[in-house]
Amino acid sequence: MPLQAPYDPDNIFARILRGEIPAVRVWEDEHVLAFMDVFPQSEGHVLIVSKTSTARNLLDVEPEALARLIAATQRTARAVVKALAPEGFQIMQFNGEAGGQTVFHLHFHIVPRWPDRPMKGHGHAPMAEPEALRALADRIAxxxx
Structure with missing residues (x-):
């Protein structure tokens, strides 16, 4: 899929935002939603998406929506570190299929890291149990x- 393509209103994140698909929510406001990745690369893997923008990637996003996403990513990363005490974390954001993007709704990944725990591959991790995700989401929130 090319970088410059129309937004698909039926992508999984758009469906989550409309309440058509369940998600384990960490927190949200009128602009952003933070929720647990169901295919976590690491314990505590959180996704941050805009509720107001239909940007597919970083090139499409409105500056105001991007500012809110970055602030939400920072706020959530601080909570992940406080709640889970990782020794590090990664912020990831993929653009285009060739760049590793699998859902074409702009989003940021917060992936906690520990030196003794290998990270699972993006899009290759097994699905997590909802109860385990809920417990992590509650700790982070x-x-x-």
């Missing part, structure tokens, strides 16, 4: 500033 409790650590929000």
């Amino acid at each position: 409790a650590a929000l500033d």
Whole structure:
């Protein structure tokens, strides 16, 4: 799929935002949603998406929506670190199929890292149990500033 293509309103994140598909939500406001990745690369893998923008990638996003996404990513990363005490974390954002993007709704990944725990591949991790994700989401939400 090329970088410059029409937004698909039936992508999985758009369907989550409309409530058609369940998600384990960490927090949300009128602009962004933070939720657990069901195929986590690491324990505590959180996704941040815009609720207002239909940008497919970083090239499409409105500056105001991007600013809100980055602020939400930082806020959530702080909570992940406080709640789970990883020794590091990654912020990932993929653009285009060749760039590793699998859902064409702009989003950021927060992936906690520990030196003794190998990270699973993007799009190759097994599906997590909803109960385990809910417990992690609750811990992260409790650590929000």
